[in-house]
Amino acid sequence: MALIGPKEMFRRAYAEGYAVGAFNVNNMEIIQGIMQAGAEEKAPIILQVSAGARKYAGQNYIVKLIEAGLQTAEIPVVLHLDHGADFQICKDCVDGGFTSVMYDGSHHSFEDNIAVTRQVVEYAHDHGVWVEAELGQLAGVEEDVVAEHSLYTDPDQVAEFVDRTGCDSLAVAIGTSHGAYKFKGEAKLDFDRLEKIGQLLPGYPIVLHGASSVPQEFVKMCNEYGGNVAGASGVPENLLRKAAGMAVCKINIDTDIRMAMTASIRKYLAEHPEDIDPRGYLKTAREAVKNMVQHKIRNVLGCSGKA
Secondary structure: OOOOOOHHHHHHHHHHOOOEEEEEOOOHHHHHHHHHHHHHHOOOEEEEEOHHHHHHHOHHHHHHHHHHHHOOOOOOEEEEEEEEOOHHHHHHHHHOOOOEEEEOOOOOOHHHHHHHHHHHHHHHHHOOOEEEEEEOEOOEEEOOEEEOOOEOOOHHHHHHHHHHHOOOEEEEOOOOOEOOEOOOOOOOOOHHHHHHHHHHOOOOOEEEOOOOOOOHHHHHHHHHOOOOOOOOEOOOHHHHHHHHOOOEEEEEEOHHHHHHHHHHHHHHHHHOOOOOOHHHHHHHHHHHHHHHHHHHHHHHHOOOOOO
């Protein structure tokens, strides 16, 4: 199969009350684990590439790995740029075969965000590529994306922003955050805010960033085998499932992939100190990613059988 854009994915997700998972990829094992999970669940998937992944693996390497996976895939797959910092990065990804790009102007003023988003939209649409934008700001740290405080999305700005930019989907801030340490107290999402945004943009696909749940079994496993991630916590999965039944059509998941890989590798190496073959622990890591993604597809996103 060939890569596709997310338009039909999101149309169906909105109509049927589920979300599509957008999983960050950095190497072959992550890509294989996610695509195997999608294939077994007959679910659509979005593979997204951050600025850090482009620096680490190289954009062309990642694209070619995904293209190799598509040769046997029988599910719809979108290749998406996550958190594009400027017009040039978005342009490079459009030119490099991505079917969806995100420009993140959330740290700029409202007018500056609109101006650059519009520039990205004009170029991407000329090449048949979907554009995600962001309004509001998430706290936390994820690679080069750093913000000390959240700035919740103002529902009264969303319609004007979408109208003036022409963006195809919108990432909003309603209480999620980047990284493995999302909440100090009780985890809450502002569903009233999300509901109002949905009412003001009927039928329009909304995106949640920073939506990993940081499964505690992986936290425990990491710490048992030499890690130090005490206190890590994420967004409860029942809250994400509720959001997926509203206007949210895309849910981003990155930290959970890191936790699954790291925990499984730490455990494997502790139990097999004699093993120096990377294929041993990377095979284990790939299986952990696959199992975690399958769980998300079935129980959080609700998109099993929607391919």
